[in-house]
Amino acid sequence: MIAFEYVEPESLEEVLALLEQHGEDAKVLAGGTGLINLMKQRLVQPAYLIGLRQLARSPELAEIRPNGGLTIGALCSHRTIETSALIQHRLPLLATTFRHVASVRIRTAATLGGSLAHADPNQDPPPALLVLDARIRIQSRHGAREIELGDFFVDYYETALEPEELITTVVIPPQPADTGTAFLKFLPQTHDDYATIAVAALVSLDGDTIAQARIALGAAAATPLRARAVETALQGQAPTPQVIHAAAALVAEEVDPLADFRGSVEYKRDMAVVFTQRAIEQAVTHARGASGNV
Amino acid sequence: MASLASVGQPAGHVEGPSKVTGQARYTADIRLPGLLYGKCLRSPFPHARIVSIDTSQAKALAGVHAVITGAELPDRRIGRFFLDKPVLARDVVRFVGEKVVAVAAESMDIAEEALTRIAVEYEALPAVFDPVEAMQEDAPRVHADTSTYTHPPVPDFVHPGDDRLYPDIPNVVSQVFYTHGDIEAGFAQAAREFTHTFTIPPVHQGYIEPHASVVQIEPDGKVNLWISNKTPFVARAQFAAALGVAEDRVCVNTAPIGGDFGGKGSLMDGVVCYHLAAAAGRPVKMVMSYTEELLAGNPRHPAVITLRTGVDANGRIVARKARLVFSCGAYSAFTPLHTVHGSVHAAGPYRMPNVEIEVFRVYTNTVPAGHMRAPGAPQIVFGVESHMDLIAQELGLDPLEFRLRNTLIEGDAAPLGEKWKKIRCKETLEAAAKEAKWGAEKTANRGRGIGMYDREPGAFGPSSATLSIAADATLTLMTGAADTGTGSYTILQQVVAEELQVPLESVRVVQGSTDSAPWEVGAGGSRLTHMAGQATLAAVQRLKEGLTAFAARHMETPSEQVAYRAGEFVNTNGQHLALPTLMAALAGREELPLRYTGEYVAEDPMDVTSFCAQIAEVEVDPATGQVTLQKLTTAHDVGTVLNPLTHQGQVEGGAIQGVGHALTEHLIVQDGAVTNVHLGDYKLPTSMDIPELKTVLVESDAGPAPYAGKAIGEHSNVAVPAAVANAVFDAVGVRLMDLPVTAEKVYTALREKTARSRTMRRGNS
């Protein structure tokens, strides 16, 4: 392992001050499951590592709170989100999605903030959070800002986060009525793998028509993405098999997958269509049986 | 035979307590005063000339104690059979991952940092990666001159073939022919002929313990070696030869092995580790990272397999010609034999009077290949059993029916002429078919497929074991074999307990170092239950004889009138003498403990084999190509099962390795370099990836191991890939000619099939 200096401030203010002071030379350490691996491979070589462990006492960073929708602290672990009664009740989509990440052992350590800032396009939480229209609160010494998650992912392992900024909270707005959701992670190899393609779908119905649809994909491009054309094609339509099939086909134009050992560009594109269709179908089914929960 | 008390009972591993409590010290766990950590800089080029190496910056780093390059070492090549591999590259590197410079430092971090400060200048050379291309006249030569490379004679336990070593074909290490009958006459009888070619990529053994070595040099020069190697005595011989010293100057110490599967039979980093320890004047430990394992371990040989088969009008096979091309990578040093001996299975367990198998091992600029569980067999059996289904399909026969027409039956000679007794091939296949409900109704996109294999128990090399009895009558069996996790120590414990009719717990089994244990080949080739088992039996026999003589003297009875029975001696007068009493009486008079060594060499070639029939049931998602293995039936023709618990453990573990080989595992090699270099990218099956497993044992009473046992370690992994590929064909009608059976390949094949049938329909209209 490379050499660095580890600091573990007691307060958010101190963390922000250190980030400001060291800029590019510093990295914050949350669960470490992403960062330590990158450091072992010498892909990231911070001189200062700022441990966020002590901030777990701060409710803002560590709690899940109802607030019209929900706010989730950036330091909440995947396991906390997966097992939270509040989330299972209000946003079952998130519980399902986080349960699909890696193994229990990784989920115990890995945090929500880390899962976003890490920005590996193959990760599972981003598409689910995208269909929930999540916003993220970012703070630096100069203040706080809140941006849409869709604007956060810039490129492969690249986000809109400035070196001196920290993610504090993820805000999930209230979801429309009669909404159903689905998260599908295509795992043609082993169960501990990253997705070959991942699709999250949210559909809300107004009687027999789709009032709103949100579709997002992971492992489909250099960043997680919203499939806007698919969403538009569904809007205001009755969710018939033909409509869903035709809408899902449009995702082929929206994805821009990277070839790797999980699949070629063509295969991932085709699978994006298959799983988009399946995710919409599932979300519609859930919406039909929905009791107001997402 | 009297009823068996220990043998045949399930028994947990004798070394269990040390392993489940974390007390067992594997090689990587060894700690010594003054220990340094070694690491190697490896080649980024598949083939290049080393122009210069600058190690000055590394040497200057605080905490670095030795930096060595190939040029500084004696020009001595190492290997298990062919001595063709330099300890560190000299002048030329031949694969991505070849060791070029070695460093020893106070900590692993410092050693790694030192590697980043070494500058090596290379000049790239033309490289060749594909073994078939490497055999062409215009191919780059991986080794410019092999004339100085040495090797021992081909050992006689290997199936006799026409062996040509370094023949005059580019890059070919060995060309071997196995023939039986008259191949031309055979094909002349054929009503139809079929030829197919299959490709199998390299796979890693996947043991969770990466290779580790520790070397400590004593003040008088004696070398202590700890190494993840399953054959300590063979390792000692190779290590001493590599150092240029006598064998008694080396002691290979014991440490448990964290998984072998054929991959832990080489010296790996042992010799570099020695040179670092010598240069630094301190003991050195080297532990490969898993990235190094995947990049530069000793994976299973990739292969290109072409099979041509002639079948008569009744669907009976009359001739088989096989051409097997194995890439051995840049060096041949990691295999104990000149060829890939699984090649003898290219005819399968079928009656075929005329056979010709031609096998090549070929140098390429890729990671050197080694052995893995049933070396060569899974590659070949994937070809053979897929080929069987392809032929059955052409003949319009059910795959089971076609096999039943051709399987060996009692009295048949095997394809290469072996005369097996108690042939249970058909019975095993039928048992599998029954359990798997072959022929039963299937829902859409479900399919079943068969794979078959046979393998005889290992019988090579001598085995020996020493049984000692102490003053308090405790029994200790010392073996020089390493238990790689298969449970062989437990089997040996059971043999002793059985023969002496004492409780299992009263027998200890210890592994001795090469200084303390009697000579033993060690684990490999499914030989330990048979060979070490027989040696143990012989040791018990000697102990019984020796103690009977002492007992007779003590009881003042002629030896012939004294018998041993369950912990005591009884004479014809009805007098009893308990073992502890005898031992107590011997204390002070004899040198205790008493030691009895048993030796065993199998005189005759094996006259039994074990058949294995496997049936996979899969479900294919036609929209994605995803293959889900629902159920796997594995039927085995076994001898006496000495320990049902560990026997079943071998069946299960092997089967799941087969599942990995079938569906997910392959080293992805691009431009000669392995690209999936961590365990997140090399996909081993997890607890969520296992099918419903049904095991059927077809027991017989003919085996060379004690109590008529056979071997089981290298059976259940072999035919799974073929069974899965055949099942996929049965499910959705697409045939894969290469491994692994990935969703994308199935999906692509399905699309091509649909496109073809559309064109045909258009053509017909």
Added chain:
Amino acid sequence: MKSIQLRVNGQAVERDVADNTLLIDFLRNGLDLTGTKEGCSVGVCGACTVLLDGQPVSSCLTLAVTADGCEVTTIEGLTEGDRLHPLQKAFIDYGGFQCGICTPGQIMSAKALLDENPHPSKDEIQSWMMGNLCRCTGYYKIIESIQAVADGKVST
């Protein structure tokens, strides 16, 4: 260098560690607790699993400094004197290991499972144990071993 105080297997430990020392190396080299094994070094195999305040973590991805103030439990902490933990006994009796290299990690993960859910179903065991690779057993007997403890079939 940082000074850390923690409890390891119930014992108070106070040590100086380099900032970049991983928990696995601290345990193995610093405390000579070599029962914790290193396989993949990237969080996949689970051989290095230890419990940090009762929760399973990969010690290969955890810095020793972040265990400051915590309770660490390793495989060595499971035995009480000579008495094996029921999971340890079950792994022997039910064939839950072969080479044993993955076993400390398997048992620590299984312990975390049973601590949280004393009577898991077979499916729950399979999915919880997914992060612990075993190349020897094919998992069937690992699952059986854990099931046996959950079913109260193992006494020590």
